[in-house]
Amino acid sequence: MTALDQEGDNLVALADPGRLYRFCANIVHGSCNWLITVECGESFCVACRHNRTIPNLSDQRNLILWRRIEIAKHRLFYSLLRLRLPLITKAIDPTGLAFDFLAPGDQQVMTGHIGGTITINLAEADDSEREKQRGAMGEPYRTLLGHFRHEIAHYYWDRIVRDHATIKTFRDIFGDERADYAEALERHYSKGPPADWPNNFVTAYASSHPWEDFAETWANYFHIIDTLEIARAFGIRTRPRVSDASAFEGSIDFDPYKASVEQLVHAWLPLTFAFNSINRSMGLNDLYPFPLSPLVIVKLTYVRNLIQRHTGSESLDDRGALRAWQRD
Secondary structure (H helix, E strand, C coil): CCCEEEECCEEEECCCCCCEEEECHHHHHCCCCCEEECCCCCCCCCCHHHEEECCCCCCHHHHHHHHHHHHHHHHHHHHHHHCCCCCCECCCCCCCEEEEEECCCCCCCCCEEECCEEEEEHHHHCHHHHHHHHHHHCCCCCCHHHHHHHHHHHHHHHHHCCCCCCHHHHHHHHCCCCCCHHHHHHHHHHHCCCCCHHHCCCCCHHHHCHHHHHHHHHHHHHHHHHHHHHHHHCCCEECCCCCCHHHCCEECCCCCCCCCHHHHHHHHHHHHHHHHHHHHHCCCCCCCCCCCCHHHHHHHHHHHHHHHHHHCCCCCCHHHHHCHHHHC
C-alpha cells in the first residue's frame, strides 16, 4: 500500500517517490487500484492486462460480481509476483495467460483451465450460488480465491512441469498424469474418493487424478503462505495452555514466501487449530478444513521446491512485489 500525491496528471507514490505513476485503466470501474509507471506503454496493470473477456458492465449485477472476482484475482497476482513466477499475456505469446469472466446465459459456463485460458463463471462471485454449488459438490471449502489458486496451478503445470526434467519426480509423487482424465473424473463422481484419501491427498477431489492432486496441493501452498504472511503482519502467535506448550507454540518470525515447508507446517498447524476452534465457537465452518498428512507435506515440498527452482532466485520481499510490474 502507498499514499499518493498528485503531480499534474500523474501520481507520486510516497513508497517510491523517484518515479511517476498513473492508475490502471480499470480504476474507472472501481475494480482495480493498482499503479503503472507513466512510461509504461500499457493501459492496464500487470494483473488486469491478462483479462481477455469481461462481462457486460452495463448490467449492474455483472459489475458488482466482476469487482469481487477482481479482488480475488489481484490477491492471486500478488503471490505470483512475490514468487517471481512467469507472467506473460496471450497478446504477446499464444502460450501465455488469459482470463475469461463469463456470465451464464443460454450456454453453461464451466470454471476451468484449457490452453492457458482460465474461465471463471461469474455466478461464482454470488455467495448464495457458490454455497449452493459447494453443498451440491460436497466440498468443505469453495471460494473465488480458491478457484484462482487451483486453476492457475494447471496453467503452471503446463509451463514448468510438463516436458521438463521434473516430470519423473512429479510422477513418483503424484502419479502418472497420462491416465485417462475424463475416465478418472467420471469414476470420482460416480464412486467417490477412496476411503483412506485423507492419508494421501489434501482434498477428496485431489484423489481423482494427478493433475487435480497437483492443483489442489499448489492451491493449499498458496493458502498457507498468504495466510501466514497476514498472521505475521499482525504479530499473531499461538501459546496454548497445555502441559508442554512449547511443542505447540507457533511463532511466525520468518517470511512465509521464502520459508521451508518444515517452517510453514510448524507455524501453520497450531495457527489453524486455534482459528478452527474460534470459528466453531461462532458456529462457522473451519477456517482450514484440509488434512496435512505426511504424504501431503511431501507434495507441498515438491510444489515449494518446484517454484523456487524454476524462478532461479529467492522470492521478492513484500516491498519488492509492490514494484514488480516494472519488470513486466
